[in-house]
Amino acid sequence: MEVDWTTFALEIINFLILVWILKRFFYHPVLDVIARRRAGIEKEMADAKAVEEKAQALEQQYENRLADWEKEREGARAKLGEEISREREHQMAAVAAAVEAERERNRVLDERHRQELRRTAEEQALAQGAAFSARVLSRLADAGLDERIVETMVADLQRLTLEQRQTLATSAAEAGVKMHIVTARPLRDAAQARLSAAMTEVLQRALPQEYAIDESLIGGVRVTIGPWVLHANLSDDLQFFAGGVRRAS
Amino acid sequence: MESAVVVFHLGPLAITATVVTTWGIMLLLGLAAWFATRRLSLDPGPLQTLVEGIVSAMDNAIRGMLPQRSQMLLPFIGTLWIYVLVANLTGLIPGLSSPTASLSVTAGLALLVFLSVHWYGVRSEGFVGYLRHYLRPSPILLPFHLISEVSRTVALAVRLFGNVMSLELAALLVLLVAGLLVPVPLLMLHVIEAVVQAYIFGVLALVYISGAMQSQQTVSDSNEEGGT
Known part of the structure; x- marks a missing residue:
């Protein structure tokens, strides 16, 4: 070592x-x-x-x-x-x-x-x-009722105003105008005379008259003068009544 | 069993078989190192994994004692481990003798460890600072420090030399007395002893060096604590 x-x-x-x-x-x-x-x-x-x-x-x-x-x-x-x-x-x-x-x-x-x-x-x-x-x-309705209605119409014509009378007279003054009178039954002469006289007074002239019968009027008269129609019968009054009631309602 | 067989002369120098064996080991390790590291990549193969494992194991062992100085000590301590291990195992090869079975080799290695302790100590804290630790904790301990330096170096050399030489001698004696296969268990013991002695030699060197470096570090730390 x-x-x-x-x-x-x-x-x-x-x-x-x-x-x-x-x-x-x-x-x-x-x-x-x-x-x-x-x-x-x-x-x-x-x-x-x-x-x-x-x-x-x-x-x-x-x-x-x-x-x-x-x-x-x-x-x-x-x-x-x-x-x-x-x-x-x-x-x-x-x-x-x-x-x-x-x-x-x-x-x-x-x-x-x-x-x-x-x-x-x-x-x-x-x-x-x-x-x-x-x-x-x-x-x-009968002839007596017709005459009473005519008397009533004559009384109403006498109560027309001057203007209404003038309007009817103007229409009646046109040439060829006739007055058509329709009744339910033949009207007696006295009633016809009173109606004619009253219309002549209102129209201020005498128009030719034509009478006719229409039983549907029931009673009374319908007068047509040119364009104007004067209703004085039960049928038209009933219609007026019905129409008036309808309008009123 | 001192091997003083001179193989050849190189001028005035007598080159012994131990030196030639050491050169062979150096050549072998150099070639192995070149072969193992010639194609290193970030995606390691089995050989690179083994090599990195060896280096990492040595680095971690050093880092366990000196965490901040492992890179500096790895070449010296790692080479001690590798060389001593290979030199120890060389004796298993028929016709060759372990270089570490020569006191000249172990004494040289011990001397290197002795010098490296002072070298790393001086590098760590400077010459005066390093020498000052011999006076601590008391100047009275200076002779004991000096004796310790010499005795542990001698012990380092003699321990390795004695273990390896005795193993080879025991194996030779058993081979002479008992026959061919009987020494095989003894050779297996040789392998274990070679590994253990290499590890002990390297670890002791590491302990000595780290003791020198850490003693300075401890003194520095205590001074810093006293200053604060």
Whole structure:
């Protein structure tokens, strides 16, 4: 167990050379590739973290935007609700007005229909009344009634106003005008004379006279002078009565 | 079992078989390093994974003791581990003897460890600052520090030399006495012993160096704490 100094020195040199060799060809390349890989991993981690932060920022932005959208949507929904409510109230008012108008129209139509029915019923009643009266009066009418009616007519002619007399006279003054006298029964001469005298006085002239018989008059006389017709008979009076009642209703 | 077989002379230098074996180991390791690192990529294959695993394991072991100085110590400590391991295992090859079975080799390595302790200590805190730690905690301990420096270096050399030499001698004796296959378990023990001794040698060197560097760091920290 002795030390060979040459070997001792050479071993020191050899080991130092080996340290250099391994440092140059082994440790440095391996540590370098490990460092590069670690740097790449750290870079990827940093990139991933940056991407994550960016994603989180985008997520936050997206959530904010969603919140804004939600708020806008709520506002729009509220506004739409108000508009719908307002439009519904407007439509309901329009519908109510239309219903009221339709109800009023129906009420008017109904009222008119009732009036029409009542008028028809009245007309029918009047017609029936007139027919009944005509039948009764036709059984009661005779020559005496005709003469009393003529006397009444003569009295009425005497009470005509001056204007009415002038109007009849003007019509009678036209050329070719005749006086047509229609009676229910033949009128006796005395009655004819009183009627003719009264008409001559009113017309201020004597017109040619034509007598005719019409039993539908029931009783009395109808005198036609040009465009004017003087009614003094029961048939016309009944019609006048019925027409007057109808007009009055 | 000191091997002083001179293979050839290089001028006045007598080149022994131990030196030639060491050159062979250097050539082998150099070629292996070149082969393993010639196509390194960021996407490692099986060989690169193995190589990176070895380097990372050594780096992590150093980083466990000196977290800030692993890059600086890795070439020296790592080469100690690799060289001592390969040199120990060389004795398993018939016709070759382990260089570490030579006291000249282990003494040289121990001397390198001795020098590296002071080298890294001085690099860490400066010459005066490093020498000052021999006076701490008390100047009375200076002789003990000096004795410790020498004795642990001698122990480092003799421990490795004694273990490897004794294993080879035991294997030779068993082979001579018992026959061909009987020494096989002893050779397997040789493998384990080679790994253990390489690890112990490197770790002790690391402990010595880190002790020198951390003692300065501890003093600096205590001074900073006292200043604040």
